[in-house]
Amino acid sequence: QLQLQESGPGLVKPPETLSLTCTVSGGSISSSSSYWGWIRQPPGKGLEWIGSIYYSGSTYYNPSLKSRVTISVDTSKNQFSLKLSSVTAADTAVYYCAKTVPQIIAVAANWGQGTLVTVSS
């Protein structure tokens, strides 16, 4: 059974860089035609797609975040990662990692439980 688990600091100071890793178990990142994505949800608010990556390294970033976002994949560790630079309080959110429906860049079929990241000095 596929499982995704986010990990990383729960508190980040502005204007530092937020770094999260998603570890995939029960399946290989490189064995399917799915993409791997990051989505966030500020407390009490709606969902925002941050970006997606294919195991080959192709990336798709939300234009509103593109200048600050890097998503990378490490197939040897079966992990993919998110870096968001120059964070502000507006980046406080639950961050989810997800596996997409095969061949669809941004429909999340399998989700991690999410991790709350608070941006505060």
Added chain:
Amino acid sequence: DIVMTQSPDSLAVSLGERATINCKSSQSVLYSSNNKNYLAWYQQKPGQPPKLLIYWASTRESGVPDRFSGSGSGTDFTLTISSLQAEDVAVYYCQQYYSTPLFTFGPGTKVDIK
């Protein structure tokens, strides 16, 4: 940018009754070359990640009960719960994935028991 709107913001339905949620996109999400609508629906219960219910506007994800159905085309879409169960209390989101790489969600519709 494609802006997604949902109506109503919330609704309360009696157990066993039908619940209908509407989603509208600011421009068409129907891709003419494959005649597919790039529209998905998710369910989110408190304290949980969202769960995919439907994609391609009407394709039910594996394991999703058949009381959930999606319909619509172009800019207007509907999620129907044919017979509301207690476990269906949640917030429901639509999402367009037509506009790469800006994939946007609706603001959500909260469903409660009357």
